[in-house]
Amino acid sequence: MLFGRERICAVVAGSTAAEMARQLDRALRWTRTIELRLDWLKSPREHLKFIFRSPRRRLRPTLICTCRRRPAGGRFSGNVRHQLSRFVFSWPLHPQWCDVEIETAGQFPAGELRKFLGPARLLVSYHNFRRTPRNLAAIARRLARSGGDAIKIATHCRSLADCLRVLALARGHRRVVAVPMGEYGLPARVLALREGSALAYAAVEEATAPGQLSLEAMKRVYHADTLDRRTRVYGVIGHPVGHSLSPLMHNVGFQMRRINAVYLPFLVRDLHDFIAAIEPLGIAGFSVTLPHKQRILRYLDDCDPLAVQIGAVNTVVVRGGSRLYGYNTDYVGVLRALERRVRLRGSRVLIYGAGGAARTVAFALAQGGATVSVSARRPGPARSLARAVGGEAVPRACLRREFFDAIVNATPVGMYPRAGKAPLRPAELNCRVVMDLIYRPAKTRLLRLAERRGLEAISGVDMFVAQGTAQWEIWTGVRAPVAAMRRAVLAALRRESTPAGQR
Numbered sequence: 001m002l003f004g005r006e007r008i009c010a011v012v013a014g015s016t017a018a019e020m021a022r023q024l025d026r027a028l029r030w031t032r033t034i035e036l037r038l039d040w041l042k043s044p045r046e047h048l049k050f051i052f053r054s055p056r057r058r059l060r061p062t063l064i065c066t067c068r069r070r071p072a073g074g075r076f077s078g079n080v081r082h083q084l085s086r087f088v089f090s091w092p093l094h095p096q097w098c099d100v101e102i103e104t105a106g107q108f109p110a111g112e113l114r115k116f117l118g119p120a121r122l123l124v125s126y127h128n129f130r131r132t133p134r135n136l137a138a139i140a141r142r143l144a145r146s147g148g149d150a151i152k153i154a155t156h157c158r159s160l161a162d163c164l165r166v167l168a169l170a171r172g173h174r175r176v177v178a179v180p181m182g183e184y185g186l187p188a189r190v191l192a193l194r195e196g197s198a199l200a201y202a203a204v205e206e207a208t209a210p211g212q213l214s215l216e217a218m219k220r221v222y223h224a225d226t227l228d229r230r231t232r233v234y235g236v237i238g239h240p241v242g243h244s245l246s247p248l249m250h251n252v253g254f255q256m257r258r259i260n261a262v263y264l265p266f267l268v269r270d271l272h273d274f275i276a277a278i279e280p281l282g283i284a285g286f287s288v289t290l291p292h293k294q295r296i297l298r299y300l301d302d303c304d305p306l307a308v309q310i311g312a313v314n315t316v317v318v319r320g321g322s323r324l325y326g327y328n329t330d331y332v333g334v335l336r337a338l339e340r341r342v343r344l345r346g347s348r349v350l351i352y353g354a355g356g357a358a359r360t361v362a363f364a365l366a367q368g369g370a371t372v373s374v375s376a377r378r379p380g381p382a383r384s385l386a387r388a389v390g391g392e393a394v395p396r397a398c399l400r401r402e403f404f405d406a407i408v409n410a411t412p413v414g415m416y417p418r419a420g421k422a423p424l425r426p427a428e429l430n431c432r433v434v435m436d437l438i439y440r441p442a443k444t445r446l447l448r449l450a451e452r453r454g455l456e457a458i459s460g461v462d463m464f465v466a467q468g469t470a471q472w473e474i475w476t477g478v479r480a481p482v483a484a485m486r487r488a489v490l491a492a493l494r495r496e497s498t499p500a501g502q503r
């Protein structure tokens with residue numbers, strides 16, 4: 001292997017020697033390939049302190065020294081001579097590689113540049129933090145001509161099409177590091193090693209480039225270094241998508257059942273762009289979240305009749321590489337979560353809210369034999385949803401006087417970060433069971449109010465896990481490890497709600 005056995009490279013970047021040493025120790029728990037961002041050190045004094053006081057760690061890591069100047073997106077403000085002297089002063093670390101940006105490398109014949117690097121090999125890099133230029137192949141040729149031992153191209157990707165072009169540079173070339181940067185590039189960063197990149201970077205603490213994942217996520221959630229051409233790729237498409245707990249939940253499922261698959265978050269604004277990437281990336285199925293649940297229907301080759309009736313799809317199976325089949329498992333999720341506590345047939349259930357999720361809940365309840373009541377802040381959507389499922393619209397002013405078997409909140413009121421709010425008042429909770437679709441936080445203010453009144457409370461986590469495990473089973477044909485997937489979601493929600501200092 002060009003950079004040693006481990007191809008996930010931890011980026012150690014701190015402003016002091018102590019900070020760098022601490023990060024280095026953390027990084028070595030995960031990988032032995034380390035990039036030292038010397039340009040992050042705030043002064044020559046800290047640089048020397050780091051070099052001379054941090055003995056080479058026992059694990060004998062593969063070290064890559066980088067001292068990126070500002071014009072190439074780094075933090076080093078000195079000139080080229082000062083930059084090269086930083087490499088010279090780093091010789092006691094015995095780095096195997098030095099990463100020198102083309103802005104510097106282009107000024108010297110390779111032979112002369114190598115004099116500053118000692119025995120270290122030369123990685124010549126190109127960065128573009130604004131876009132992915134059209135002429136990537138020409139840029140790669142220019143880097144190759146500079147006489148280095150390997151080249152690296154890191155560009156800001158604004159679409160999956162950009163990501164595919166960056167990854168294509170690495171395919172079949174052992175000496176190329178391809179880095180798709182930015183939020184759109186995140187899934188491509190995970191897939192880069194599978195596509196042939198010699199390295200993939202991950203942050204020990206603070207990201208040093210946009211879209212860079214943490215080392216823990218790369219190793220523990222995505223297992224980016226074990227993915228191969230047989231790995232089945234799944235994901236969630238949405239905008240935004242960064243907050244989603246689906247990657248954690250689905251990947252835990254794959255790991256528990258030892259299935260060679262990975263589930264990634266795809267930030268998708270333009271559905272065309274994603275659809276075009278399905279075949280090249282070998283995507284086998286995907287979850288759909290806001291704002292695409294309705295729009296995706298246009299792209300499907302076939303769709304489950306119930307999903308057509310609801311008018312929303314949250315699960316797509318890809319068959320034969322590109323044919324798309326849609327399902328709605330939000331529907332299954334609501335039923336699984338509610339049916340354990342309420343006998344739906346013959347019951348009367350109120351849905352508060354009349355948006356997309358409310359529509360799915362209404363169809364699920366009607367199918368389960370419940371009488372559906374809908375209340376919303378705007379009477380028009382409440383009436384039309386009630387009509388669609390043969391139910392009744394109930395004005396908010398009447399809720400104090402009405403009784404229901406269950407009330408379901410289908411509005412975002414009470415969702416993190418505005419978790420202090422509740423969509424309904426205690427006097428309006430005249431029912432036995434209250435379900436909140438919100439799962440962040442796991443226990444909303446509405447559910448607390450319900451418990452205080454002695455009512456049974458169902459968290460949105462139940463529906464989230466049920467819809468997710470249903471999609472997982474559709475894709476894999478295997479029974480999902482529901483308890484483990486649920487535990488992973490709850491643990492992540494607990495971590496989110498615990499202040500950093502108390503973890």
Ligand code: NAP
Pocket residue numbers: 290330333353354355356357358376377378381410411412413415423437438439460461463464465467
């Ligand atoms: P949506 O299509 O935007 O609909 C939101 C509904 O809430 C609309 O009826 C909206 O009324 C109403 N609303 C918004 N703000 C309100 C306020 N301040 N007071 C009263 N009503 C208000 O959103 P959605 O997709 O249905 O999602 C609704 C909630 O369900 C979200 O919190 C989402 O996270 C959750 N959800 C959870 C799961 C799960 O698996 N647990 C799955 C899907 C959705 P207007 O039309 O007047 O704006």
